[in-house]
Amino acid sequence: MINRMKYSIEIYFLLLIVILIITDIIILYDIPFLRQILAFITFTTLPGILILAILKLNNLGFLKWFVLIVGISIAFLMFGGLFINFSYPLIQKPLSLMPILVFFNILLVLLIIIAYCKNKDDAGFFSNFDIDLDLRNKLTSVFFFPILFPFAAVFGTFLMNTQENNIIILVMLLLIPIYIITIFYFSDQVHEATYPVAIWMIGLSLLLMHGLTSNHIMGRDIHGEYYCFQLVLDDFHWDISKNYDANNSCLSVTILPMIYYTLSNISSEYIFKLFYGLIGSITPLVVYIISKKYIGVKYAAIAALLFIFQFAFIYSQQSSTKQEIAIVFFALCILIFFDLKISLLNKRVLLSIFMFSVIVSHYTTSYVFFIYLVIASIVNKFEKLRNNDTMKKPINMSVTFLFFSVIFFWCSQITSVPFSSGIFFFKQTLANLCNFFIEETRNTAELNVVGKGLEQASIPNLISVLVHDAIFLTIGIGVLSILVYKTYKKRFETEYYIGVLTYIGLLISFVALPFVSKGYGGTRFFLQTLVFLAPIFVIGGNTIAKLIRKPGLDVMILLILLISGFSCVTYLTYHWYNIPASPDYENDGPNRDEYYIYDRELISATWLKTHGQPNSKVYKDFHASKRLLLAYGLNNPFKYAMLTNKSSDGYIYLTHVNVNDKEVYSNYRTSTNISDYSGLFENRWIIYNNGGSIIYG
DSSP, rough: HHHHHHHHHHHHHHHHHHHHHHHHHHHHTTTTTTHHHHHHHOOOOHHHHHHHHHHTTSSSSSHHHHHHHHHHHHHHHHHHHHHTTTTTTSSSSSHHHHHHHHHHHHHHHHHHHHHHHHHOOOGGGGGGGOOOOOOSSOOOHHGGGGGGHHHHHHHHHHHHHHHHHOOHHHHHHHHHHHHHHHHHTGGSSSTTTTTHHHHHHHHHHHHHHHHHHSSSOOOHHHHHHHHHHHHHHTTTTTGGGOOOGGGGGGGGGHHHHHHHHHHHHOHHHIIIIIIHHHHHHTTHHHHHHHHHHHHOHHHHHHHHHHSSHHHHTTTTTHHHHHHHHHHHHHHHHHHHHHOOOSSSSHHHHHHHHHHHHHHHOHHHHHHHHHHHHHHHHHHHHHHHHHTTOOOOSSSSSHHHHHHHHHHHIIIIIIHHHHHHHHHHHHHHHHHHGOOOOOGSSSOOOHHTTTTTTTTTTTTHHHHHHHHHHHHHHHHHHHHHHHHHHHHHHHSSOOOHHHHHHHHHHHHHHHSTTHHHHSSOOHHHHHHHHHHHHHHHHHEEEEHHHHHHOOOOGHHHHHHHHHHHHHHTTHHHHHHHTTOOOOOOSSSSSSSHHHHOOOHHHHHHHHHHHHHHOOTOOOOOOHHHHHHHHHHHHTTOOOEEEOOSSSSOSSSEEEEEIIIOOOOESSSOEEEEGGGGGGGGTTOOOOEEEEEEEEEOO
């Protein structure tokens, strides 16, 4: 038996070496399609597999093992890339293919050797691969059906991009709530493994639906993030001094995409559009694992779905890809904090990896995380002194001080910009306290939550506000429940209570304090809070059902809220009222106008760069800036000016919306008819026209 076990382990590690070699060969010979797939899969899983094997974490269970290997592997790529980046100028292009491939191969081979030596006599080595998939007497169809959702998202966006046919996407968006209702209605006949499969497939399909819309990156922050990635791509070297921008300080949008680009040779935009969606899709699984400990399998699935049905999750590329990666690491930190099966030593190792990864991925996520650590460590210190407790906890003063030290070192001493931005944010919040009652100091979304500005709102917008207020109220009832009822007090650790109360307090500050929501969007912050608050939402639903003396209706109440939220955040409610709001399946509307970038717009801008006079003025509307930034990147030869009626020398660049819809945007949402700018076109000639963009000279 022992010899057979050793033989099996040897085959396992030999197989890992073979996979690495095959991947290297495919990368070096640049075999299309296979290179993109294998490079991504191998380097997004293999480092994590080996590091967990070295730590001898062999009894985690497959799902937890899977999310951890992805998180560790991404951290490995970021910090490995940062390490080899420091070889400059000894290596002129440290992030080019050969330095990266050689360096990572040496590291991975060393990890394979160490992992084998640590596990060659471990009888429980393959425990992580034990999956109970006995579907006998269970509904097999509901287990396999959600696999169709990602395919529908890919095919649906292809049809929408090429033919403006939204039927596949709409069918998918209708089937998702029907499927959810089905698995909960037949919950007694559904295998437990169905829930994480459903969560992963639904989350991935929604990320792909938005990520693959258009052939180009879509959103606001993402364009600045992509520009910083291009700075690295230009030299195959990350240099913070090249652009003192907060985005350039985040390894999640500089070194990480550079590593993926170098290894996979995929179109650079599809790293943000596709690869980041695949990575971000594991976060709901982490939320599911965390929630399952406190509320059970079925309710944990509801908690994870609440996380998925958030604007900042579905449109993460639009909101912030750096936050998307940081939230993965943040959720994994929370998972490790409250996992009882992982030893304290291994917790410290994993927490070091994930906490440092949060810091280098996104400054704001790490600042908010730090607030929680400070409060939790202070409370734990007082409890330890009061109870004379000698047991070491994962959250303590040492961990918090280490986290602060790394934040200060990275954000202040190495990159400097995030630290300055944080100080500015704090100063502005304090300075605006005197404007406490002035509505303009808060975002519209946060004001809508408390009923401000709804007088002129459309019916779908009013429905959205009411639904989200109902969700917030349910979470609030859940918070009161865990504080009042003894049955809940026994379930949650002190640190979890602290996390819930800390993030509830910070959420309230987004509405109460001026400037806070202006400085950092509430929808983005709410997504981070749901790592703690998602299971509390479920508890709130349970409490509501008990208060109305219908405890058996708790799932129905929660599903009504969930599906209502889903229809709002995917803009289905707007679609039924014939209001074009979705950037993904509508061919019109302000969101589509802003985010969707057409090939012809970039072709037109490229033509202008080739034939235009350098240093000339280019007149354009508000949304055109993204098109020109994407087209020119680091090599912008022109000066920009907003369209006005004042005639002046220079070119006029018109986008698809300007040409075909006759609309000109002066800001994010305000548009006027192009005829209002007729004076600008006097004495000018069309020098380029491709049907989707026009240039006047």
